[in-house]
Amino acid sequence: MPSKEELKQRILALKREKNAVILAHNYQIPDIQDIADFLGDSLALAIKAKETEADVIVFCGVDFMAETAAILNPDKKVIIPDTGAKCPLAAMVNPEELKRMKEEHPNAAVVSYVNTTAETKALSDYCCTSANAVKVVESIPEKEIIFTPDRNLGAYVKRHVKDKEIILWPGFCATHDSLTVEDFTAIKREHPEAEIMVHPECRPEVIDIADHVFSTEGMVKYARASDKREFIVGTEKDMAYRLKKENPKKVFYAIDRAVCPPMKKTGLENLLEALEKMGPVVKIPEKTAEKARIPIERMIAIGRGEMTS
Ligand code: SF4
Numbered sequence: 175m176p177s178k179e180e181l182k183q184r185i186l187a188l189k190r191e192k193n194a195v196i197l198a199h200n201y202q203i204p205d206i207q208d209i210a211d212f213l214g215d216s217l218a219l220a221i222k223a224k225e226t227e228a229d230v231i232v233f234c235g236v237d238f239m240a241e242t243a244a245i246l247n248p249d250k251k252v253i254i255p256d257t258g259a260k261c262p263l264a265a266m267v268n269p270e271e272l273k274r275m276k277e278e279h280p281n282a283a284v285v286s287y288v289n290t291t292a293e294t295k296a297l298s299d300y301c302c303t304s305a306n307a308v309k310v311v312e313s314i315p316e317k318e319i320i321f322t323p324d325r326n327l328g329a330y331v332k333r334h335v336k337d338k339e340i341i342l343w344p345g346f347c348a349t350h351d352s353l354t355v356e357d358f359t360a361i362k363r364e365h366p367e368a369e370i371m372v373h374p375e376c377r378p379e380v381i382d383i384a385d386h387v388f389s390t391e392g393m394v395k396y397a398r399a400s401d402k403r404e405f406i407v408g409t410e411k412d413m414a415y416r417l418k419k420e421n422p423k424k425v426f427y428a429i430d431r432a433v434c435p436p437m438k439k440t441g442l443e444n445l446l447e448a449l450e451k452m453g454p455v456v457k458i459p460e461k462t463a464e465k466a467r468i469p470i471e472r473m474i475a476i477g478r479g480e481m482t483s
Contacts, residue, residue, distance in 0.1 A: 181442040182209055188449040194253075195228035196445070197243070199235035200390040201410040201437040206234045206445065213416060215391040216242070216288045217303040221474055223247060232448060233456070234440045236261040241292045242470060244456040245463045252456040255448040256439040263287075263375075266345035267294045267323045275320055279341065283316035286469065287324050289347075292458045294322060296465035301473040304374050305389035308334045310476050326351060330374040330381060349410055349434045350375035355383055361406050361427050368427060371396065372408030384408065397421050410434045 176184070186209070189196060197219050198210035207213055212222045216239060223231055223243035230251045233240035237260045244252040267290055276284060276297070286298035287307070295301060302310035304327055311319055311331050319338050321328040323345030332340050350373055358370050358380065371393050372384040381387055388396060390413055397405055397417050404425045407414045414428035448454070458466070 178205065178442060181446055185209060185442065185446050185449060188446070189232075192230050192449065192452065193228050194230035194232050194449060195222075195226050196232045196234060197222055199239060199437065200394075200413050200416055201434050202234050202440060203412060203438060204415045205442050206440055207412070207416055207419075209442070209445070210234060215303060215305060215389050217305045217389070217473070218391050219243070220246065220288065220303075220470065223252075224474065226250075230452070232445065234445065235259070236264075236434075236436045237456075238264045238289055238291060240456045241458055242288060242295075244458050245292060245295070245466050245470060248460075248463060251452065253448050253452065254454060254456055255441075255444040257454050259436040259439040261289055261347075261436055263323055263345055263347040264289050264291050264294070267291070267343060269293045269297060272297050272320075272322065272343075275341070279318055279320060281316065282318035282320045282341065283314055284320045284322065285311055285314070286322045287327055288470070288473065290323055292462050292466045295469055296462045298322070298466075298469045299472075300476075301469040302476075303389060303473070305391055306473065306476055307331050307374070310473060311335050311338060311340070313476055324375055326377055326381075327374045329378050330387065333381075347375045347434075349432055350408075351377060353377070353380055353408060353429060353432060355379055357429050357431075358383060358406055358408065361429075365404055365406070365425075365427060367402075368404035368406045368425075369400075369402050370406045370408060376408055380408065393417065394420065397424060397426070408432075410437065412437070 224246045240254040284298040319340045322343035325342045328342040369385040371386045411428040414426040417426045
């Protein structure tokens with residue numbers, strides 16, 4: 175059984191040999207965060223995937239993220255170390271039901287969180303991430319919006335965008351939706367100086383008691399710039415690892431039961447195996463990819479502040 179250090183050395187050597195880049199989401203386990211070339215939220219990783227000059231993208235995250243990278247890079251090989259790393263929120267949209275909803279609301283634009291399957295994206299007009307959902311919805315001309323799949327993120331957008339009718343898809347992320355006000359107040363009682371940062375996939379009552387609502391990259395930027403010293407991290411627990419590593423003089427309190435099981439399926443062993451075998455490769459049918467690319471490209475343009483259409 176090779177040691178962790180041996181596994182890491184073999185991964186790094188193979189990565190160089192194959193001209194591969196390792197992209198990892200902020201919710202990955204610490205070992206994967208440490209070995210990644212880029213760490214980020216869905217938006218940052220989608221942008222990196224589009225810009226990379228590597229021949230191979232190894233995506234340490236969940237299915238929809240690797241699919242997004244594949245859609246944006248039809249000429250590159252995109253690999254996901256564990257094909258079982260499937261986001262349950264993304265699976266909550268049934269494409270047939272979405273088609274029916276579109277027929278019922280012919281003037282509505284469909285805005286889909288990037289946490290959706292390629293098929294759902296292909297039926298959408300725009301994608302968004304938690305970092306730019308409000309900006310995306312504000313910037314599009316349609317007054318009626320079908321927002322999929324996360325009802326909590328959709329409700330958060332509704333709070334900020336008053337002049338649109340937003341129809342919410344009833345999906346939710348169990349990792350965030352199960353967090354309660356008491357999870358936060360219990361930590362706050364022990365650490366009254368700590369600021370509460372939460373992800374917009376949390377329930378509205380949790381949003382109400384938060385000091386800040388951020389995507390994971392928003393948390394990174396805020397914690398870096400803030401003169402506060404203590405923070406309660408209202409998202410997946412391994413987010414706190416990155417925050418602690420980047421801000422060693424500050425204190426971050428994670429909620430230990432906030433675990434995303436599919437994000438934990440990637441480890442050093444299957445990452446190494448994926449590089450050795452150059453697979454599993456993420457494949458999206460060409461027609462679906464062509465259609466799905468449009469809302470993703472629009473999202474990236476808005477995320478960078480260059481609104482296209
Ligand atoms: S945290 Fe929730 S939305 Fe994010 S990948 Fe996990 S299950 Fe999906």
